[in-house]
Amino acid sequence: MAVTTPPRVPAPGRGAAVRRGVPRTVPKRGPGRLDKAGPVAYALLAAITAASVFPLYWSVVVASHDDNSVLAGSTPPLVPGGHLVENLQRVFELSAFWQALGNSFVVAGTTAVSNVLLSSLAGFAFAKLRFRGRNPLLVCVVVTVMVPTQLGIIPLYMLVTDMGLYGKLSALIVPALVSAVGVFWMRQAVEENIPDELVEAARMDGAGLLRTYWHVVVPGVRTTAAVLAMFTFMFAWNDYFWPLIALPPENGTVQIALNQLAAGYYTDYTLMLAGVVVSVLPVLAAFTLLARRIVSGVMAGAVKG
Amino acid sequence: MALQAASTTTDPPARATTPRRFRGERHLLPYLFIAPFFLVFGVFGLYPLLQTFWVSLHDWDRLAGAGEWVGLENFGRLLEDSDFYTATFNTLSIFVLSTAPQLLAALGVAWLLDRHLRAQSVWRALVLVPQYVSVVAVALVFSQLFGRDFGIVNWVLEGTGLIGDPVDWTADTWSSHLAISFMVMWRWTGYNALIYLAAMQAVPRDQYESAQIDGAGRLLTFRKVTLPAIRPTIVFTVVISTIGGLQLFAEPFLFDQQGNAEGGAEHQFQTLTLMLYKYGFINNDAGYASAVSWVLFLVIAVVAAVNFLLARRSERG
Numbered sequence: 001m002a003v004t005t006p007p008r009v010p011a012p013g014r015g016a017a018v019r020r021g022v023p024r025t026v027p028k029r030g031p032g033r034l035d036k037a038g039p040v041a042y043a044l045l046a047a048i049t050a051a052s053v054f055p056l057y058w059s060v061v062v063a064s065h066d067d068n069s070v071l072a073g074s075t076p077p078l079v080p081g082g083h084l085v086e087n088l089q090r091v092f093e094l095s096a097f098w099q100a101l102g103n104s105f106v107v108a109g110t111t112a113v114s115n116v117l118l119s120s121l122a123g124f125a126f127a128k129l130r131f132r133g134r135n136p137l138l139v140c141v142v143v144t145v146m147v148p149t150q151l152g153i154i155p156l157y158m159l160v161t162d163m164g165l166y167g168k169l170s171a172l173i174v175p176a177l178v179s180a181v182g183v184f185w186m187r188q189a190v191e192e193n194i195p196d197e198l199v200e201a202a203r204m205d206g207a208g209l210l211r212t213y214w215h216v217v218v219p220g221v222r223t224t225a226a227v228l229a230m231f232t233f234m235f236a237w238n239d240y241f242w243p244l245i246a247l248p249p250e251n252g253t254v255q256i257a258l259n260q261l262a263a264g265y266y267t268d269y270t271l272m273l274a275g276v277v278v279s280v281l282p283v284l285a286a287f288t289l290l291a292r293r294i295v296s297g298v299m300a301g302a303v304k305g
Numbered sequence: 306m307a308l309q310a311a312s313t314t315t316d317p318p319a320r321a322t323t324p325r326r327f328r329g330e331r332h333l334l335p336y337l338f339i340a341p342f343f344l345v346f347g348v349f350g351l352y353p354l355l356q357t358f359w360v361s362l363h364d365w366d367r368l369a370g371a372g373e374w375v376g377l378e379n380f381g382r383l384l385e386d387s388d389f390y391t392a393t394f395n396t397l398s399i400f401v402l403s404t405a406p407q408l409l410a411a412l413g414v415a416w417l418l419d420r421h422l423r424a425q426s427v428w429r430a431l432v433l434v435p436q437y438v439s440v441v442a443v444a445l446v447f448s449q450l451f452g453r454d455f456g457i458v459n460w461v462l463e464g465t466g467l468i469g470d471p472v473d474w475t476a477d478t479w480s481s482h483l484a485i486s487f488m489v490m491w492r493w494t495g496y497n498a499l500i501y502l503a504a505m506q507a508v509p510r511d512q513y514e515s516a517q518i519d520g521a522g523r524l525l526t527f528r529k530v531t532l533p534a535i536r537p538t539i540v541f542t543v544v545i546s547t548i549g550g551l552q553l554f555a556e557p558f559l560f561d562q563q564g565n566a567e568g569g570a571e572h573q574f575q576t577l578t579l580m581l582y583k584y585g586f587i588n589n590d591a592g593y594a595s596a597v598s599w600v601l602f603l604v605i606a607v608v609a610a611v612n613f614l615l616a617r618r619s620e621r622g
Contacts, residue, residue, distance in 0.1 A: 041420065152356065159356075174345075178342045241554050269455065280439070
């Protein structure tokens with residue numbers, strides 16, 4: 001969190017859908033305000049999504065041909081060739097890609113878990129506990145989102161080096177353990193999903209604050225937590241500036257390794273774009289997989305609630 | 306989205322809603338619960354930012370450590386450095402070229418999505434896809450697409466007769482700015498569209514009904530009902546895009562694959578963040594780089610404030 005570009009707020013669409021009380025769908029009949037989409041709207045949306053997906057499709061196309069000569073013809077290739085597996089193998093042979101993937105998994109996985117735990121703990125405090133200075137402190141959390149902490153990168157590098165963390169994965173993990181966006185978001189989730197009576201009931205049963213957190217708050221906000229985890233994972237996985245500075249190139253993250261595929265006087269585009277495919281796949285897969293879980297979580301909540 | 310709700314409507318829960326039983330425990334535990342965030346932000350976010358100013362007042366080698374105090378000399382040097390003016394111009398130019406069309410396009414996409422669609426969730430998921438792709442991957446793919454010899458962009462432009470000879474996109478100011486802005490736009494338009502969509506869906510339905518009764522058409526309804534209603538969200542996205550858009554690093558850094566942070570032979574696409582990286586981590590002149598940092602900080606603060614005021618003012622107009 002300290003070094004990534006200003007944290008964008010996670011999951012707009014889903015975030016809204018996760019919250020209760022927000023109308024998820026508008027009735028189809030009656031005085032509904034929503035227009036029915038006509039063929040023009042569909043055509044425009046198809047064009048937009050084609051543009052969204054094309055660079056990835058293009059990567060697969062180029063990555064599945066044998067060498068740059070595929071790009072030298074009079075027309076660009078638009079259909080995948082038969083060399084994808086071969087190029088993917090080259091990615092893993094030619095560079096420290098396995099290690100970089102492993103590093104990225106450790107960093108992104110750890111920060112995802114810690115962000116969920118620490119953000120929901122703070123969110124619980126801000127939403128349900130009374131303590132002096134609560135509201136000013138909450139305002140502080142919100143304001144920090146706008147602070148361009150990336151500009152402090154030089155002292156951050158010095159600090160991390162002084163702490164003996166340079167070149168270690170903890171140099172990436174520790175500054176990103178918890179973020180303002182996460183805290184704010186979990187506070188919102190706790191407030192909307194955990195009724196005071198539930199918290200009170202836990203207290204009547206003699207549960208302490210930590211047990212209440214673990215047994216009442218955590219299960220109650222798990223849908224939001226999953227989305228937060230997903231976005232934290234993605235930010236860590238995709239981060240480039242700080243890993244470039246805090247890790248030596250031979251022990252980098254997947255983004256560093258990816259860039260090494262392109263460096264040099266001669267760029268082998270089939271290799272480079274095969275690297276792009278490898279680096280994007282885990283995130284795309286995670287989002288596709290977790291998206292289902294989130295939908296079912298929302299539906300389960302709607303049935304019970 | 307969630308945040309924006311906060312910045313506009315910070316309504317602290319009423320005291321009465323806090324469960325009574327917890328009041329006794331307020332001494333320490335709540336502070337312990339929120340401490341990790343403040344600790345992490347303070348140590349790894351705020352302290353380095355402030356320390357940057359201290360470093361900028363010294364002749365400070367990144368590897369050798371602090372040298373002598375030079376006061377504002379680094380800032381003076383900066384004002385005499387023509388690269389600094391080039392980088393400031395590039396930063397602002399790329400920011401405007403990428404942000405303005407991006408937010409307008411996002412509004413359009415949101416408007417398209419804000420209607421009854423078959424497979425609604427699939428459309429939403431698809432426009433968000435670019436957001437999952439890392440800046441490095443985006444920069445690599447687009448530097449290929451905008452390649453002089455093998456790039457599909459040149460191929461399309463030549464095929465349609467718009468250009469005679471292939472464009473060397475990295476070579477000139479405007480062509481490089483356009484290509485870099487395109488990367489930013491591609492990555493962020495869908496994301497902002499979903500923010501706008503969420504805001505649009507929160508607009509009370511009766512406002513649309515009365516517009517319909519008044520016989521307003523689709524475009525007029527959009528201008529008179531939707532836009533005013535989602536204006537706080539627009540202000541929010543403008544400010545956040547400003548903060549991010551002025552700090553671009555990976556896109557220009559990876560655009561020409563030289564790895565030297567020069568931003569082209571004549572610095573035609575060197576942004577301030579690239580300059581910060583060059584002096585801080587290639588030349589190891591941490592003092593000078595920190596001066597760049599603080600000037601960039603000021604630029605961000607001023608532009609964000611101006612944009613905020615402009616966006617707010619248009620509310621009344």
